[in-house]
Each structure stands twice: as C-alpha cells, then as structure tokens.
Amino acid sequence: MAASTNKTATFGVKLIHKCHNVTVNGDRYRGIITNFFIPELNNHDVQELWFQQDGATRHTARATIDLLKDTFGDRIISRFGPVNWPPRSCDLTPLDYSLWGYVKSLVYADKPQTLDHLEDNIRRVIADIRPQMLEKVIENWTSRLDYIRASRGSPMPEIIFKM
Numbered sequence: 001m002a003a004s005t006n007k008t009a010t011f012g013v014k015l016i017h018k019c020h021n022v023t024v025n026g027d028r029y030r031g032i033i034t035n036f037f038i039p040e041l042n043n044h045d046v047q048e049l050w051f052q053q054d055g056a057t058r059h060t061a062r063a064t065i066d067l068l069k070d071t072f073g074d075r076i077i078s079r080f081g082p083v084n085w086p087p088r089s090c091d092l093t094p095l096d097y098s099l100w101g102y103v104k105s106l107v108y109a110d111k112p113q114t115l116d117h118l119e120d121n122i123r124r125v126i127a128d129i130r131p132q133m134l135e136k137v138i139e140n141w142t143s144r145l146d147y148i149r150a151s152r153g154s155p156m157p158e159i160i161f162k163m
Helices: 002-019 026-041 062-072 094-107 115-127 131-150
Strands: none
Touching: 026 062, 094 115, 094 131
C-alpha cells in the first residue's frame, strides 16, 4: 500500500507545486492534463483506471471532456461525461465525505509555513493511510449506496455520515 500511496502523494504534490498561486481556468486545466497528468500516467500501468472529477466548469467543458475521452474512453465519471456523476453528491463521494477532511486536518495540524513543509506533510499523511481505513471508507460507501437504492434517491439521514 505504501508504494502506491507514495506515488499518489508525489503526483498530488507535483500538481500543487505547478498550480501554486495560479487561477486554474479551462485552458490551464487542459494544459495540466496534457503536459503533466497524461505524461505521468504513461509512466504507470493504468489501462483500467477510471477518472473522476467534480462539476467545475473548467472540468466539464466540451474540450476538457473530449481530451479526457482520448485517454480514458468511457471510464470518466463527470458531469457531461460518459458516466454522469450526480451534482452535489458529496454524500456519495468517499474522497469528499471522508478522506479529504481527514487528510486536510493532519496536513495543516502543525500549520506549515512554506510550500516545502506543506508538500512534506502531504506526502507523509498520504503515505500513512492504512488499508484498514480505506476498507472502512468503502464499507461506509457501500452502505450509502444501499440506502440510496432502497430509498429511491431520498436524502440521507445524518447518522449515516458518521464514520
């Protein structure tokens, strides 16, 4: 697990470093995908990889979706993508309801004052995520999906948000 999470941490840190203090519009987002993300993916075995993104306009512009389709085909979960992810579905997105908050709380716990310190914290926190935690997140996600199916899309009760 540590080897793959270290790759994820390195990728995330490189992306943060490249985008630091820059507003990312559609052209810049596609530039990041073309000049950094896709070349980085080509260094790894990712034939079955799915790509998921939120519904930000820069992410869902036709030019962006077309660019992503060139790499991922129909394995895109995105607003206006081949698999349409429901808008404002943070209750169904494990990264939103669990991992980002957990990671952010630990990354900023010691109030990093430099980009290097922030990058070190991100690497450390991502590398320290254990498979048991991810298993609990997936179990919770499965419960959420079961509830949504059974209730035919009704809002989820607050209790299900507790980990």
